[in-house]
Amino acid sequence: MRFIGSKTLLLDQIKQVIDEKAPGAESFCDIFSGTATVARYFKQWYQVCSNDLLYFSYVLQRATVENDSVPEFVRLQEETGIEDPIDFFNGREKKDLEELPKERRFFQNTYAPTGGRMYLNDENALRIDFARCTVEDWKTAGLLSEDEYYYLVACIVEGIPFVSNTSGTYGAFHKDWERRSYKRYELYRLAVTHNGKQNRSFNENGADLLKHLKGDILYIDPPYNARQYLSNYHVLETAARYDYPVVRGVTGQRPDEGQKSEFCMKNRAVLAFEELLENAQFKHIILSYSTDGLMTVNEIEKAMKKYGKPETFQIYEIPYRRYKSRKVKETERLRELLFYMEKQVPPCT
Template identity: 40%
Template sequence: MRTPGLPHIPRLNYEKNSYLCIGKSNLNAKVRYIGSKRLLVDFIGEAIAAHAPDVRSVSDVFAGSGVVSGYLLNNGYDTISNDILYFSYVLSRGTHGIHGKPRFEKLGIKDPVEYLNNLKAEDSPFSPTEFFITNNYSPSDTCSRMYFQPKNAVKIDIIRLTIEQWKRRDLINDDEYYYLLAALLHAIPYVANITGVYAAYLKHWDKRTYNDLTLTHHSIIEEERNCTCYNQDYRDIIQLPADMLYADPPYNERDYSPNYHILETIARYDYPQISGVTGLRPYSEIKSPFCSKRTVTEAFENLISGANARHIMISYNNESLLPSATLEELCRAYAAEDSFKLLTRPYRRYKNKIPNNSVGLEEELFLFVKK
């Protein structure tokens, strides 16, 4: 990829860095994510406070959009936030993984988010052949996929390439890099032609796709509590010491990777070899053992036995791949005497934005002290 000169920097009429918000992280609560715990974080927090009051640090090994990690950090816990998907790592690293507010002093742009929003295709120093999203996920003479309107696909490419160019030129540090990438990922769902996930696109243009892609600033947490973010296999992260291991693995046979392949590609921007009607990136090497009936029991046993934590909390539900009774039996085998608790809360199932209030769906927390 060539590295042409930076485009002209527009003049902005407000104080440098006046846009930065320090406080409770709110970005990832808005990211649509399968199995998101956005509506259940209070349930999780109350369970920890009531049944594991000595816990000061929590390792969230399937962090997803980072909602639970952010909630725990906001409530005074040191956290480890991990996910094998890179876009999930970016969401966490670019919000509650930032240590100190980004200042962008070396870049010399008063508001990089506003600057990125104002980039125009005609001013771009990049070649159209470099526009991976435009060339593969927006309709043209050579592409039939309808994930993005052409105007937004081009904007995604230009913004992503610009952020990467700034990083390569050492104009932004790691915190600033991930802050901007998280802002870009957060903006994608508001212009994507999907029903909720990216496994398929709509065959007609949803009204949201006509909006202009717009990055916004998100708040970060600048407190003494620490959040360390990882992009690794959970089997490596469970070995790290923490007071509590919190695990929210996949619940069924639908692996997360194909459902978020577009976000993963935008985050990595690695020009993958894609295939199929929807342009899937390869993901065979990161398929989850929790998504197969053949391997799910062993996966849970390895998770629990390998955890370097006194307290274990597992989020699951009563319609998951592994029956609740089987998971309870497994947890009890590793639980100290009289420490096991199963906490439940009714939960609504959502499908294509339409709530399904079928009786019986419950979120379950398996909580125990490891013997």
């Protein structure tokens, strides 16, 4: 999935730092999980907990981190004869979709030309509506377990960017149709890594959650700049919630109360970071941050040395291409930084 600040290209470097600094670690926490790319990757070796304030992120985590295998949909098959719900949805013809009542077609009525916007073409929006409504109906009828429900919703969400008429985020849509928007929408079949451990996922404020978590490795990948993530991914958030929100403006933004990150506020980012560090009950802490972020390197170093063992503080520099939908020139390149510290052990009382 295209996502601001995605760490797909940095996974090996993060693993190298962990192997060097925490060779005996058994647990890993991804407190700003986003698309769950990092959490899924480290699930190969560790018991993982993941978290994000965005619900669509939680859905992806719940499906691929907390789930320890792809669900089997036994009850659904017994009651409906549907052996593979993803094949079922992806194989629907347009006439099947038209059976969905118009008042239930939120995506078609909101994000497609029918609703005056061009995030998706009408048929793809209707395909999403049909899948989401059907999954909700199956859940209400008791045909899906929690694991199965979140897996299907995640597969629905994951497929949307492949046909979206945007440059990667949903702050705006193109006025002309991009090539990808002509593709037929399909649910994306997500792989699930099995590690046999009690992995957990959360949808909470990270600083508050850390008061209740303990472990070996804490990975922190907060927002870098002033762009609030909900406004950039509101379509995916609505796909996950499917709560028929009252949207506003030309771009159809959903309400964002309680989902604004202080890391996107210049005058609050450092304080928010310090709160995370203070609450963290993890021995090894790794921060991923960009050189064009709101916090300066000096501010980060000062905070980490305040709450960690100063002599363990270390910075790793990694050349990294700015997230854009086009290739960038060499002069536009920036550096991704990995900061490491060992958490200060509280004195015995």
